[in-house]
Amino acid sequence: MKKVIIGLSVLLLAAMLAACAKPGSGDGKVHKEGAGSSAGDEIVVSIKGEPAKGFDPAFDWPGLGEALFQSKLVVFDKDMNLVNDLATERTVSDDGKQVTVRLREDVLFSDGERLTAGDVVFTFGKVRETTSYIDLSNVKEVIAEDDYTVVFRLDHPDSTFDYMLTRIAIIPEHAYDENYGQHPVGSGPYVFVEWQKGQKLIVEVNPLYYGKKPNIKKVTFLYLDMDASFAGAKRGEIDIARVSMDYIGQDIPGYTQRSIETMDIVSLSLPTVKKGTLEFDGKPVGNDVTSDPAIRRALSYGLDREGIARDALNGGARPVYSHNPGMPWDNPENTIPNADVDAAKKILADGGWADTDGDGIVEKDGLKAEFTLLYTPGEVERQAVALGAQASAARIGIQINLEAKVWDEINKEKLYYNNGYVFGKGADSPFEIFTNFSSSRVLNGTTNSPSYASALTDDYLMKAIQATDEAEAMAYWQKAQWDGEHGVNSLGDSPFVPVVAFHHTFYIRDGVEIGDFRPAPHRGAYWITVENIKNWVKR
Numbered sequence: 001m002k003k004v005i006i007g008l009s010v011l012l013l014a015a016m017l018a019a020c021a022k023p024g025s026g027d028g029k030v031h032k033e034g035a036g037s038s039a040g041d042e043i044v045v046s047i048k049g050e051p052a053k054g055f056d057p058a059f060d061w062p063g064l065g066e067a068l069f070q071s072k073l074v075v076f077d078k079d080m081n082l083v084n085d086l087a088t089e090r091t092v093s094d095d096g097k098q099v100t101v102r103l104r105e106d107v108l109f110s111d112g113e114r115l116t117a118g119d120v121v122f123t124f125g126k127v128r129e130t131t132s133y134i135d136l137s138n139v140k141e142v143i144a145e146d147d148y149t150v151v152f153r154l155d156h157p158d159s160t161f162d163y164m165l166t167r168i169a170i171i172p173e174h175a176y177d178e179n180y181g182q183h184p185v186g187s188g189p190y191v192f193v194e195w196q197k198g199q200k201l202i203v204e205v206n207p208l209y210y211g212k213k214p215n216i217k218k219v220t221f222l223y224l225d226m227d228a229s230f231a232g233a234k235r236g237e238i239d240i241a242r243v244s245m246d247y248i249g250q251d252i253p254g255y256t257q258r259s260i261e262t263m264d265i266v267s268l269s270l271p272t273v274k275k276g277t278l279e280f281d282g283k284p285v286g287n288d289v290t291s292d293p294a295i296r297r298a299l300s301y302g303l304d305r306e307g308i309a310r311d312a313l314n315g316g317a318r319p320v321y322s323h324n325p326g327m328p329w330d331n332p333e334n335t336i337p338n339a340d341v342d343a344a345k346k347i348l349a350d351g352g353w354a355d356t357d358g359d360g361i362v363e364k365d366g367l368k369a370e371f372t373l374l375y376t377p378g379e380v381e382r383q384a385v386a387l388g389a390q391a392s393a394a395r396i397g398i399q400i401n402l403e404a405k406v407w408d409e410i411n412k413e414k415l416y417y418n419n420g421y422v423f424g425k426g427a428d429s430p431f432e433i434f435t436n437f438s439s440s441r442v443l444n445g446t447t448n449s450p451s452y453a454s455a456l457t458d459d460y461l462m463k464a465i466q467a468t469d470e471a472e473a474m475a476y477w478q479k480a481q482w483d484g485e486h487g488v489n490s491l492g493d494s495p496f497v498p499v500v501a502f503h504h505t506f507y508i509r510d511g512v513e514i515g516d517f518r519p520a521p522h523r524g525a526y527w528i529t530v531e532n533i534k535n536w537v538k539r
Contacts, residue, residue, distance in 0.1 A: 054181025245316025294351025
């Protein structure tokens with residue numbers, strides 16, 4: 001069956017490429033240079049992550065990645081430093097409740113209209129209306145003090161506020177209507193040319209862009225599955241082709257294969273309360289096995305993360321021990337030895353778990369160390385992680401029963417409140433530590449899915465959020481993870497057990513250079529690949 005699907009994908013790819021015309025040519029043919037490549041100022045890229053509601057920042061475009069058509073007040077550099085983009089200066093009041101942002105005065109939208117503070121106020125109002133992806137509940141009001149000064153007034157200090165600014169791209173008030181996402185106008189490095197839903201997006205350089213002009217004048221993004229992307233690269237029709245880890249090590253003449261580290265992390269969510277401790281929609285919440293911290297900690301110590309990354313995932317991932325590896329807010333104490341079976345068995349024994357009947361599964365007070373781990377079908381990488389976790393657990397006397405269920409059913413019934421679940425995690429803001437572990441997020445959807453609550457952790461989290469000094473905030477984020485005696489990492493309560501961070505694998509045509517960029521977090525994984533698109537070169 002897979003061969004048929006691949007064949008259809010390749011035919012679709014050929015049809016899509018045939019429709020990629022040279023600007024102004026109108027001939028319906030690919031403008032080529034040599035065998036299958038586009039000209040030096042044009043490039044073809046395969047990508048995932050087509051936005052469901054179009055290219056509208058009020059509806060989570062571009063998520064965590066490059067806005068292309070719009071600009072942001074603040075962005076990351078490749079080393080995860082926050083740097084100004086539309087902003088020229090950011091100041092915070094002594095009490096941390098007012099953030100003042102001064103804007104560039106030389107920014108034009110692609111239709112020639114000037115970008116002002118009023119557009120920023122309008123954008124934040126639209127994002128608040130949609131309540132789609134950003135929590136602005138702490139933002140009391142946004143005021144245009146003058147044409148180029150924006151004041152954000154907060155209910156309480158928020159050390160993560162600047163990180164939130166990196167999520168929101170600015171919309172032109174004068175050009176916004178219900179169809180804006182289908183034909184966006186903005187101040188970004190590229191302008192919208194054409195979007196054929198489910199097939200391709202074509203963009204060209206914005207001649208009015210205030211920043212460094214991109215080297216590549218025209219980019220065609222093809223929305224392809226991984227097999228069609230590989231086939232397109234083999235035929236020489238794609239310059240940058242994203243492929244699955246199944247293709248790692250396979251050579252394509254004229255291309256270099258590159259695997260890029262990300263923070264697209266797969267983690268095991270494990271309920272931390274006994275069944276019936278809480279209720280959701282009248283149903284008991286919890287799990288009698290995973291609610292024991294000894295089970296969770298033993299799993300974390302016993303996991304063969306290196307083996308899963310190397311063998312189950314074909315080397316297309318790296319082992320991780322937190323949701324924020326290498327980030328400024330990561331705690332060095334998060335890292336533990338890989339597959340420490342002896343330590344895991346000791347944790348279980350010290351917790352009162354023992355195999356008294358010789359069946360290979362430990363038990364405690366008549367309860368077998370056995371639980372269900374859910375994963376979504378069709379995501380073979382996550383299934384591989386689940387199988388690896390199952391094998392590792394068996395070596396320390398814990399039985400994990402795997403069950404595939406579609407996400408709609410899992411989420412509708414909130415099955416992750418009662419079972420283990422293979423979650424995607426990893427963010428470019430320390431605020432994820434708050435959403436994962438704050439008791440205020442218990443029974444609040446997918447954030448704190450393990451229903452974890454700790455008064456000490458809550459205290460650290462609130463101190464981190466409300467700190468007005470960055471170093472102080474970082475210290476509290478790290479203490480929430482481990483303070484020497486208590487924390488949410490493997491040394492402590494382990495509500496989540498991070499396993500691996502996926503690599504993103506590409507075939508890049510020889511002569512094409514895409515440089516380096518920051519690690520892509522979960523959900524921003526696709527478009528962050530093009531975050532430094534202004535620096536791409538095709539020779």
